[in-house]
Amino acid sequence: QIQLEQSGTEVKKPGASVTVSCKASGYTFTNYAISWFRQAPGQGLEWMGWASGYSSHTNYAQKFRGRVTLTTDVSTDTAYMELRSLRFDDTAVYYCARDLSGSYYFGFWFDPWGQGTLVTVSS
Amino acid sequence: DIVMTQTPLSLSVSPGQPASISCRSSQSLLHSDGKTYLYWYLQKSGQSPQLLIYEVSKRFSGVPDRFSGSGSGTDFTLKISRVEAEDVGVYYCMQSKQLPVTFAGGTKVEIK
Numbered sequence: 001q002i003q004l005e006q007s008g009t010e011v012k013k014p015g016a017s018v019t020v021s022c023k024a025s026g027y028t029f030t031n032y033a034i035s036w037f038r039q040a041p042g043q044g045l046e047w048m049g050w051a052s053g054y055s056s057h058t059n060y061a062q063k064f065r066g067r068v069t070l071t072t073d074v075s076t077d078t079a080y081m082e083l084r085s086l087r088f089d090d091t092a093v094y095y096c097a098r099d100l101s102g103s104y105y106f107g108f109w110f111d112p113w114g115q116g117t118l119v120t121v122s123s
Numbered sequence: 124d125i126v127m128t129q130t131p132l133s134l135s136v137s138p139g140q141p142a143s144i145s146c147r148s149s150q151s152l153l154h155s156d157g158k159t160y161l162y163w164y165l166q167k168s169g170q171s172p173q174l175l176i177y178e179v180s181k182r183f184s185g186v187p188d189r190f191s192g193s194g195s196g197t198d199f200t201l202k203i204s205r206v207e208a209e210d211v212g213v214y215y216c217m218q219s220k221q222l223p224v225t226f227a228g229g230t231k232v233e234i235k
Binding site: 063101 | 154156158160162164166171172173174177183215217219220221222223224225226227228229
């Protein structure tokens with residue numbers, strides 16, 4: 001069974017950093033990239049970026065460039081999303097998802113998704 | 124960025140009745156490789172999104188055949204031929220013709 005298991009709820013103060021992990025199982029991790037998304041309370045879905053499952057290649061949404069780092073660890077089949085300089089409006093559920101496309105720049109499509117990690121930014 | 128827009132915002136449907144959701148993109152989703160990169164997801168309450176339709180009209184594995192997608196260029200439609208109770212949730216269309224990947228705001232489907 002193909003699964004992505006994310007780390008648990010985080011509460012952070014403004015200005016801090018958060019790292020969310022996403023452990024893959026049930027498939028060959030290096031064959032697929034992982035994308036990250038977020039969903040603010042009651043809002044829609046926002047794509048943050050993409051990280052290759054076998055190389056250091058990444059692609060970030062302009063909005064998050066410079067503040068987010070996506071990495072993958074092939075030794076543990078785990079992807080990571082680090083978001084820095086947290087603001088109140090970063091409060092959201094963060095999702096990872098496997099990218100089925102095999103592409104670097106277009107045609108991404110996603111299945112499955114992790115269960116989501118709630119990150120709350122609060123003073 | 125490609126802007127995605129969905130209508131209606133919400134839909135209340137009696138069980139067994141059809142439902143239709145429209146999705147429009149700010150530019151054509153037809154790529155130079157000949158494919159159209161338009162997808163449909165369903166997010167049930169408290170759950171992660173799940174893939175229903177890829178490349179406009181292809182049903183993903185395990186998706187019931189009451190779901191169908193159609194359209195081209197900038198206008199797309201998701202149809203549910205006979206809505207069932209398990210179909211409630213928020214439906215999103217998504218484009219990945221170019222980065223960033225973008226989603227429409229969603230259509231909430233509920234049962235009357």
